[in-house]
Amino acid sequence: MQHTVSFTHEEKQSSVSVPTGTMLSDAAHLAGVEIGQPCGGQGRCGRCAVLVTDGNVRRRSTLRLSPADVEQGYALACQTVVEGDVLINVPPQEKIERRLTTDRVVAEVTIPADYDFDQHQSIHRVYLELTPPTMEDQTDDWARLQTALRTQANIPEVTCSLHFLQTLGKTLRDGEWQVTLVVDRDMEFPEKPVRLIEVFPGRVDDYSPLWGCAIDIGTTTVSLWLVDLVSGHVRAQVAEYNGQIARGEDVISRIIYSGKAGGEQEMRQLVLDTINELVETACKRVNAKPEDVMKATISGNSTMMHLLLGIPAGSIRLSPFITAVNHPPVMLAKEVGINIHHGGAVDCLPGVASYVGADITAGVLSSGLEHAEHVSLFIDVGTNGEMVLGNRDWLVTCACSAGPAFEGAGVVNGMRATQGAIEEVWINGETFEPTYRVIGGGKPKGICGSGLISLLAEAFLTGVIDKAGNVNLMAGNSRVREGAHGGEYVLAWGAESESGEDIVLTRVDIDNLLRAKAAIYAGFSILADTVGVPLEMADRVLVGGSFGKYINVEKAVQIGLLPDMEWSRFEFLGNTSVKGAYAALLDWRMRDRITEIAKRMTYIELSADNSFYDAFTSALFLPHTDMNKFPSVAAALER
């Protein structure tokens, strides 16, 4: 039986006819109404709540709604099925700012000193002068070209696409039998056939740019560097939120969403749209066209790689946590759906396991860990915390599900690190009065990851909370109070906030943050225990990811998120994933090394490791049960 579902959203009306039992979120999708599903439609985040103003629905789950909410008519779009004609009011959706601010994007890039275009780059130009055909020499165009390649460029064997053959004849004649080819050759195995990508009439200047792009598909942000392969220069750096965010904020939610009917295809298209928009933006900056880009090298975690390629990711989530592919073969842009030159190669870098992907292998390369003389620790903290301990001789790695707390999710007033986020906090130990810094200035809207770390550390050191995370309600201070979810600390009063409501840190938030940091620190401990090297022996801590770029090390140590060692031994490297992709894009030897890194890394599956739970429990305190591991924090507490 068909029912009419009518939506009112941002003063616009739209309606759709669907059969009994249709999920409200699917109906909205059909009606073109955008309802975010940060948890991927599991009914866990409560952020797809809509108001049913008329008609019959059946709520499968109201876990994230209060009885009062349900009384008012609220329902979770992802957990509610249509059972008659209904009227739905969709509240304003959380807006993701359309474009990341440029200053957060531009990284300093050094072209590798030994980069030699001729020796290291797989994409090349080949200029040929052919003898025109005559009645005495009726050789076909394709054979004529192959002869010239053999005799003039020492290329005995080639492959090409049908498109190449379709354009060849005209180009040869337009160029009066002088043409420039763009070719892709295997620099490691020069005996392999050379792939002809494109043919241009006449002679193209050797020094004019040949474009390639390095892409990092982050769960939150997709970053793209447009590179002139001839000089090695990065000519444009652009970044944008991953279009999949509205269908899940973390990889698990996205895997769940992609498992629904049509979800795989939708997820794939969402990230392709993001990438293709970035390609276009970057190309515009250098007056190039997307089809001028001859190669793309892609990094990202294993889930992002599967979703990009439309490969079912379900097995990543379920024990025994298996990826479909860790080393994807090189594919053509046309097949993958990336709008660079359709014959351009798309090289997806290799990963190690379900939760240690190409972002980490590329990060290990660009961090320099893989040829470090002394033992070092590489970490990339995002929704998941991935870490690698090792040196030039050995590498061990693991991943822990930190959850999205440090990205502002699962925290009442948490938010992403954008305009209006509190990013740094100081608390007066006497008065509990805070001072804070807001991104972009102005009134605060919430607290981002670095702000949460800062707040937690300050609250702990000043006694606002104790080592177990309990809010000191006995202090007799108006900043600490009993809230709906236990004790809470008021960071900003409603009068000073953007929304007019208090910005608080609750007991539940603190628990989420403690679990996140404990998972990460437990990972460090397990790695160190596995190889029998005390964590403090690590010569350097290499921190990748944009998250690492903005945190205050001292405070991260104080909460026990990072190991307690001299600050000078920490290095914040920014987006090591895109940097690794850039290195691999330029130089086949670097690409090879990433494969080697992926093979060399010993992966430790924490869920199969009995000692993980102990390590996790010990780290659930501030900074840790074992204060000997945090001497600088012990000293600070004494002060």
Added chain:
Amino acid sequence: MQHTVSFTHEEKQSSVSVPTGTMLSDAAHLAGVEIGQPCGGQGRCGRCAVLVTDGNVRRRSTLRLSPADVEQGYALACQTVVEGDVLINVPPQEKIERRLTTDRVVAEVTIPADYDFDQHQSIHRVYLELTPPTMEDQTDDWARLQTALRTQANIPEVTCSLHFLQTLGKTLRDGEWQVTLVVDRDMEFPEKPVRLIEVFPGRVDDYSPLWGCAIDIGTTTVSLWLVDLVSGHVRAQVAEYNGQIARGEDVISRIIYSGKAGGEQEMRQLVLDTINELVETACKRVNAKPEDVMKATISGNSTMMHLLLGIPAGSIRLSPFITAVNHPPVMLAKEVGINIHHGGAVDCLPGVASYVGADITAGVLSSGLEHAEHVSLFIDVGTNGEMVLGNRDWLVTCACSAGPAFEGAGVVNGMRATQGAIEEVWINGETFEPTYRVIGGGKPKGICGSGLISLLAEAFLTGVIDKAGNVNLMAGNSRVREGAHGGEYVLAWGAESESGEDIVLTRVDIDNLLRAKAAIYAGFSILADTVGVPLEMADRVLVGGSFGKYINVEKAVQIGLLPDMEWSRFEFLGNTSVKGAYAALLDWRMRDRITEIAKRMTYIELSADNSFYDAFTSALFLPHTDMNKFPSVAAALER
């Protein structure tokens, strides 16, 4: 300025709005009205004439219209532009019978006696049993499969499509880690990577069919054989008119049409539609699905191959007559657009030159010419006459533009060899009264190629026409008379014909036929002269093409179309092109031999050969100026 063009066609009305200057044929196309353009829109055949009943048009050419026609309002759709609102009446179009009669299609096929599926076929099944993943062995699916291929099937290196990776994980799990792969391997170079086409859950019976198809794209007819690659059996033979016919009846017309805006794409789609329909029909006969077909091997002349692949064919037509590609690389079905398994290989067989294509190299293979001990002649007569003289040591080839006269075009009462065509004629030498045989019985509609040869031979031997083709108007017989185009012979009176009008052979028809047969015989002469071997020395004459199958050798010799030698030395082989494609589909050694044949053949360009014109002129008589070349005809004339 926009104008409305309204068409009335088969009692249906349709109209379209087009700007000033639009060609009527383009307007018809936009309006969905089918107007055949047998000459490809050159204004040469006159068969796209339509009646302009109201409004302004400008006729660029009326070459094929009489002043009376123009007076009545007739205009050639391909040569007339719209200059105002117009009403157009489209006369009934010549119908091409939808389906070729089956008895004309089925050929006897012998599976090569030495065919060994394991040794000769590139498509194979590989059954694998994988170890399921565990928490201790988290190897990704793709690496797990590669390991099994290495250890269980001795296949060290593989490639696959993105689609394969997308389906792998589910299939492995559906099959409980037992799967059957369909792979394509290079039998000649076993060290090359093996291509994985498809993966099925569980074990597939070794003897169940693996489908492939052999396709011959003729200018007029597309033939397809569906083959079980395991046994080598041809399980279905189907054929259909090439959908491009409505856009040109011969290769030159099609090249011209394809050079118009959108023409290339349209031509490509038309032949793809024909092929895909044939694939579907053939598959239905054996209860298979098109995606079950894992490989297609394609033969056809060079123009057909270019148009299939969407490769511009313009340079084939213009001096110095260059093809874009004679040896197309193997491509994937998806890229080519043929609806078999999208990862199936499409192998387009190699040709030699613009007018000696894969149909001839495949024909040379299947005719056995290439390993003949004694010199033999292979000929394939269609719109063009292609011929090869040689033996196992040498091969020379040429092509002559015979024109479509023997296919019934350019002849007033000519028609294709379908229902209603007169296919054989006998004339009483005393009375000039004819006897004839009609395909399918019933009233005659016209005369097909074999009928024209028969008629010409009988007319010559009985004195209806003389050796120069002049109609004997002095005979005082009602069957010979002065017509609008000179002398003519009445083969059937209006009372006995389908249309109610006389079926005649005119002086102009005779000239066209003489030019056609002279071009072919001149080709033989040049080949023989080039290698210094008298034509009558040829041990055998191997006649390919469906045309050859139905002609009467005696009569073809009498008109000087075929060389005068013992009938027992002629062999009629049917469609040698599809037979060669079948051989190449089954056995990589046969495929290799076709490449060798293409390389071995010495092509003689007749338009660059000064002696061709002399040979042609000498052959313009019945049977030839030099009667010594036709002793049996001389003897018959004496009788």
